[in-house]
Amino acid sequence: MQVYKFGGASVKDAEGVKNLAHVLKTTGYDNLVVVISAMGKTTNALEIVIKNYFDNKAELQSAIHDVIKYHNEILLELFNNEQHVVFNAVKKLFDELSLFFKHNKSPDYNFVYDQIIGYGELISTTIVSHYLNDIGISNTWLDIRDFIKTDNYYRRGNVDWEQTQDLISSNFNTTRLNITQGFLGSDANNFTTTLGREGSDYTAAILAYCLNAKDVTIWKDVPGVLNADPRYFENAQLLNQISYREAIELAFYGASVIHPKTLQPLQRKEIPLLVKSFLNPSNSGTTVGKGKLIEPEVPCFIVKKNQTLISLSSLDFSYIVEENISEIFNLLHLYKMKVDVIQNSAISFSVCIDNLYNNLDKLLQHLKAKFKVTSYDNVSLYTIRHYNDEAIDNLEKGKTVLLKQLTPHTIQIVTT
Template sequence: MQIFKFGGASVKNAEGVKNLASVLQQVGYTNTLVVVSAMGKTTNALELVIKNYFDNKAELQSSIQEVKKYHNEILLDLFENTQHAIFKKVASFFEDLDHFLRRNKSPDYNFVYDQVIGYGELTSTTIISAYLNDIGIKNNWLDVREFIKTDDYYRRANVNWEQTQTNIKECFDTKILNITQGFLGSNSNNFTTTLGREGSDYTAAIFGYCLNAESVTIWKDVPGILNADPRYFENAQLLHSISYREAIELAFYGASVIHPKTLQPLQQKEIPLFVKSFLNPKNEGTMVGKGVGLDPDIPCFIVKKNQVLISLSSLDFSYIVEENISQIFKLLHLYKMKVDVIQNSAISFSVCFENSYSNLERLLQHLKAKFKVTCYENVNLYTIRHYNEQAVSSLETGKELLLKQLTQETIQIVTK
């Protein structure tokens, strides 16, 4: 069994869908599961729908219409016959979306987010499955929510591994090509949940683990795993091979090429992960596996933008001790802040985190009752693995440093 994952950039238009079919024809699709994300920037477009639902009802229908129009253009480019059943199927998804938005009574943004956002993946995979069947690549469309079961932690759900493995073992036919959605799951009440942004890679790993797959391949618009994101760093280089451990370190620090949770289930069963280019599918790309070194052995750069840095000190200049730190972390957990860096001295404590759930003001009010608080928003967190003096100098030049932390193999710098 092999697992292929295609991201939104690979299927952003009709040409992308046709190229996906070409990749399957070139590399083979026997005993294969294909996991696909929403097309192009659909997730962003649906996030605007959700925002308008809560904050700007006057623009709600026009934002939905934009998503419909985008997918309809792809349909018209792929299917000459406008009476094809796929047109009605896609239309039914948007009818379901309209129906949910009309009848929903929940004020919970995170719940609404997960019920709406998944229509991107449901639509993309339905279109792709129909196109592949039309050109002779016979396949079976699966609703991933029937297989991956999670808890109720909307927007970052935790997998119920026991139930998920049971579902996949009992209901999954490995003898045919299957197409399913990334990013999505469902809870015990069958409400849609999501695994976190970029969670489609994780979906591929979940299936890889449960099916004891021979390999998992992530198809991207880059040659493989690079030592830096070419959008932010010049002269990025391809890493030919990398160990699970190193890849997990890079993912933890925010390397966008691999979802942080993706590697853990694969490592447990020593299933190799390949990252390849959908533009050049025969190229080797990057292999992540057991017992392989970092090749080439060079510094790896990561940046996380729009972070928050807060520095705390006690109001009476007393020491920041275990009790204080415990209280701080309880609050960070309460307000769902994803911590990236911590640093403390005798009388101060600094932490850099993501404010994904927009709870910053509530957190600050809580902290200010006990601490003197300095807060910096929209800061950048840079991480270099296997750093050297030249690499550090290239990052620090021309920036205002707010925090710097070094270990033997990693340096992290927070800048304005």
């Protein structure tokens, strides 16, 4: 059994869907599960739909129409006959989306987010499945929510591994080509949950673990895992091979090619992860597995934008001790802040966070009751693995450094 994952960039238009079929014909598709993300920027477009539902209902239908129009254009390029059953199948999904808005009673943004955002994946896989069947690549469309069960931590669901393993082992037909969604699961009440943004890689890893797959291939618009994101860094190099440990480190610090949770289930069963280009499917790409730490041995650069740096000090110049640190961490957990860097001294404590749930103002108000608080918005967090002096100098050039932290293999720098 093998697992493939195709991201949104690979199916952003009709040509992308046709290329996905080309990849399957090139590599073979026996005993294969294909996990597919929402098409192009559909997730972003659905986030606008959700925002309008809460904040600007006058624009809600217009935002939904934009998503419908985008997918209809792809449908019309892929299918010559507008009477094809796929048009009705996609319409039915959009009708479900609209029906949810009419009947929803919950004011919980995170719950509503998860019920709506997954329609991107449901629609994309419906289109791809029908297209593949039409051109002779027989497949079965599966609703991943019937297989991956989570708790009700909406927008960042935690997998119930025992139940998920049982459902996949009992109900998955591994002799077929299966097409399914990334990113999604369901809770005990069968409400949709999501695994976090970019969670489709994690979906592929969950399936691979539960199916004892031979390997997982993530198909990207880059040659493989690069030592830097080419959108932000010049002269990015292909890494031919990296170890599970190194990949987990890179993912932890925010490397965008691999989802932070993806490697853990694969490493437990030593299932190799391949990262390859859907534009050049015959190229070798990058292999993540046991073996050499990193090849070639070059510095690896990661950047996280739109972070917040919070610096705390005691009001009376007393020490920041264990009791204070414990309280700070409890507040970070309470307000669902993702912590990326921590630094403390005798009388100060700094933390760089990702304000995913928009609770920053509440957190700062709470902290100001006991500490002197300074915050810096929209900062950038740079991480260099296997750094050298030249890499640090080039990174810091022209920037204001607010925080710097070094370990033997990693340096993290927060800049404005």
